[in-house]
Amino acid sequence: MILRHYLFAFLFFLTRFYYARATALTTLVAPNERLCFYADVDKAGEKIGFYFAVQSGGSFDIDFDVKDPNEHLILDGQRERQGDYVFTANVVGEYAFCFENDMSTIADKLVDFDIMVESEPRREAPAKQSQISDQTSALEESIFRLNNMLNGIKRTQKHFHTRENRGFSLVKSTQNRLFWYGVFESLGVIAIAVTQVYVLQTFFTKTGRRYKV
Template sequence: MKFILFSLILFTLFVSKINTITITVPPSSKECIFEKIDKRTSVTLLYQVVSGGGMDINPEITGPDGIVIYRRDREKEGKFTFLSRTTGIYKFCFGNEMSHVTSKQVNFDLQFSGGHSNSEIAKKEHLTPLENGVLELQEQLRSILSEQRYLKVREHIHRNTTESTNSRVLWWNFLQTFLLIAISATQIIYVRRIFERRRRI
């Protein structure tokens, strides 16, 4: 019973808070998400452009003091982890300024590992092997969840690519069929005119 209670306490203390969000960023604009984060919280941003144009985006993270923590240009996907230095509102933005026509759909995760480090909650030498095993299992579960979300987004991207390719092949076949009919009709008309001229002669 003690172990179950201890495991539940550890789970609530150590488990990551995960927010999976999908946003659409209109052309020539920037969309931002604001999140209040406690001091000394490990924050991980995972992002992927799911659809739109060149499948690229400008991600940016700004701290409460206005200092840019992370910025990249024309990224298709990425991952960035940082430790918050102060408590406050952090800004996570995705810019689509480079595109003037197409919107971009971005799927991203914000993962937070509580505002306390493991050493503050319990020193490793005070944990039993079983408790250490629970912590390791919890880390592996986080990794599996993150990988599942990543694979789900990749599957969505590949499905969009396949559907787009199928659509292009279909339209190309229609165009080829139309051209074949048009060329055949032109040849028939041309041959008829040749025979009609010969009859007149």
């Protein structure tokens, strides 16, 4: 019973403190707009995960850059549709994650992104018994493998979510184009019919006298 208690306590410790801080957001970037988001790093050596994907708008692309507290450029890209990066924070302070929509003049860009500040857990044995230590070590390895698998599933879900949003945006844009194409086509047919009637009327009109047919 005591062994089970220690195992559950150790399991809770790992799952609680492996990801120290995480932020998942969705933002709308207007044309010619620059938006920046910030994450604090408390100690040097922490890992930062940065993921983003353009869900809708234009060609599903956007410019981005990541800077450290000293304004040094860490990552940047132009006309990127999505990205998934992990880097080590060597400087303590506030890191800036910015999106810029300068390439578009009329289209808003809907961006889904995650900012994760990761801290490695301390591997401490919960008890002095060798049997418990061996079992917790095996349990720790299993937890890390499960964590990697869950991260893979999470990224796959994000990928399918992005594809779904882009497909829906494309279908909606196509529907709008077909609607306006139908409207302009109808107006064109009406305009041609009116023009034909006018031409026929003027064709059978001569020196002010109208002939009926």
